[in-house]
Each structure stands twice: as C-alpha cells, then as structure tokens.
Amino acid sequence: MPLDPTLQMPARFRKVLERCRPFILVTRENRPFIDEHPFGLDVPPELIFDPMSLRSARFLDHLEKLDALSFGPHGMPMPRWVFYDCAEVPTAVFGFVAEAKLLAPEMRHAFGVPYPDDTPIPVSMYMAVPTIDPHVFFGHNLSSIGRSVEPHEGGLSGLGTVTKALCMKLLRITSLVAATQWDSAALHIHIKFGPVAVVTAYTPAHTFPRTLTYRHEVTDETLRRVLAGEPPPPTEGASRTVRAHDDLALQALQEELERDGTPYRYRVATGPLPDENGQLEVRVVRSADPRAPTGR
Numbered sequence: 001m002p003l004d005p006t007l008q009m010p011a012r013f014r015k016v017l018e019r020c021r022p023f024i025l026v027t028r029e030n031r032p033f034i035d036e037h038p039f040g041l042d043v044p045p046e047l048i049f050d051p052m053s054l055r056s057a058r059f060l061d062h063l064e065k066l067d068a069l070s071f072g073p074h075g076m077p078m079p080r081w082v083f084y085d086c087a088e089v090p091t092a093v094f095g096f097v098a099e100a101k102l103l104a105p106e107m108r109h110a111f112g113v114p115y116p117d118d119t120p121i122p123v124s125m126y127m128a129v130p131t132i133d134p135h136v137f138f139g140h141n142l143s144s145i146g147r148s149v150e151p152h153e154g155g156l157s158g159l160g161t162v163t164k165a166l167c168m169k170l171l172r173i174t175s176l177v178a179a180t181q182w183d184s185a186a187l188h189i190h191i192k193f194g195p196v197a198v199v200t201a202y203t204p205a206h207t208f209p210r211t212l213t214y215r216h217e218v219t220d221e222t223l224r225r226v227l228a229g230e231p232p233p234p235t236e237g238a239s240r241t242v243r244a245h246d247d248l249a250l251q252a253l254q255e256e257l258e259r260d261g262t263p264y265r266y267r268v269a270t271g272p273l274p275d276e277n278g279q280l281e282v283r284v285v286r287s288a289d290p291r292a293p294t295g296r
Helices: 011-018 056-076 079-089 103-109 159-170 187-191 222-225 247-260
Strands: 021-025 093-099 120-132 137-143 175-181 197-200 211-217 238-243 266-270 280-286
Touching: 011 159, 021 056, 021 120, 056 079, 056 103, 056 120, 056 137, 079 120, 079 137, 093 159, 120 159, 137 159, 159 187, 159 222, 175 187, 187 211, 187 222, 187 266, 197 247, 197 266, 238 247
Parallel strands: 137 175
Antiparallel strands: 021 093, 093 120, 120 137, 175 211, 197 211, 238 280, 266 280
C-alpha cells in the first residue's frame, strides 16, 4: 500500500520517509489488532519482528541501546525485562531504521557497527500500553536520535513527531495518557498533539516527582494536522509559568489540581524554554472548561 497521497507532509517529514524505513515489533498474537499500514505506509516484511522469536535477538539489542542513548543520560534507561513485560508483549513498538552507513561514526560505534554498512539500525521508536479503559493507552517510550542520521545534512528534523503520530495510528489509539518531566525536550513534541491537559503536576509515585502526567485525545484529524506540520489550536484562558525545577511551585499546582477536583482544567501551552536566567519554564493555561480532552 502506498502512503496516503492526501497527507500534506512538509519536506522535513518527507525526508524521514526517504532516508529511513519503518519497523514494527509485535507478537504473533497482537498482530491482528494493529494497523500494519498506518496511513497506507508499507512496512517491509523483513522489518516486522516478533519479540518471541530468536530472529529478533540482535534487533532487540539495538532497541535496548536506542533506549539507553535516549534515557540513560537522564537516569531512566529501561531494563530489558521491563521492555519485554511492559511493551513488547502487551503492545507493539513502531519506529524507523536507517542504514548504519548513514549514522555519525560515534553512533555506529555505540551500536557496535564500527564500519559503514547496510545494517538497519533503529533510530526512533514509540510505544504505548493499553490501560483498563479500552479507549485509553499510556505512552511508554519515545526515543529518537534523528540528529545522528546524516548529520552533515542537518539530521532528521521531526523524526520523533512522525514516529509518535504513525504509531498512534498503528495502535488505533483514541486517547493517550503519558508522563514526562517538565524539563524534557520531548514535551515540545507532545504538545503538537494538543490540547494537552495536565493530569498531575508533581508525581511522587514516579521515580522523578517533577513529572507531568498529561492527556490528549487522538483522532485522524489530529494526526493529519500534526503530520502536516500545523500547530495545535490555541488554548484560551489565563496563563501561568511553571518552573521545571521548582518543587514547591509544582507541589502547589498539584495541590490546586486535587483541591479543584478538575485535573483537566490546565493545558500545556509550551515546551520547556529558558528564562532570562537560563532556568527552564513551561507555560500552562487555565481553561474555563474543565472537561477531559476526550469530552467523555
């Protein structure tokens, strides 16, 4: 199946599809429940892996390395058993591979491919886990090393965005809940799928309490808008600035959410941006409409 010709993708997103090939990691039991051709995208049969197959062993090694490169520096690399228990078996993983010869030399070395060749190396992946509510998935991992693909040509801008959008189509997600840190650069990607509602502002249940739990709905219209490079609709209401590393301010916002009883009232308006002192800030907007993003 060819990619849906009605998708109006900007050149930087088209470059992702030109330089990379998509992959799917899914068990035989889960395969009938996914859309193997999100928006008509063809996934080569040799790049559909089963985590329960010996054939997938080397590719799984590379996925673990991709996760470590993305989250290891932040103290959150995913143990291999967590990868298997929480992602590979209950859901499916989607992403893109690039030939090793297209990667920066240090990145080839990190993956154990020191010499340029055609080995397919995963350069992005997204996964989301189904929850007890059949309409809701929990975003589990977004990894991307797009800047290391053909770095002399500026890398692959938008690789993470394209990966997340196509994976949500593949998993048939209609509503997404996820967690990220207030200072995470990935928040710039997640708000593209907005409006993004704040569910928790300070999360002691997480290893890193300065974690934002957020929620947004997922429709074909939203995914088409994101893949077209268009911004989300503006969120109206009174805005406030949240300092990413200010525990007291985050706790105060969390207490307000719990006291107010409407955890969807605040929307995330920006990703983390430095103030005049270099401290990261995120702007949130207090909406007059407290309903969940799904309207349910």
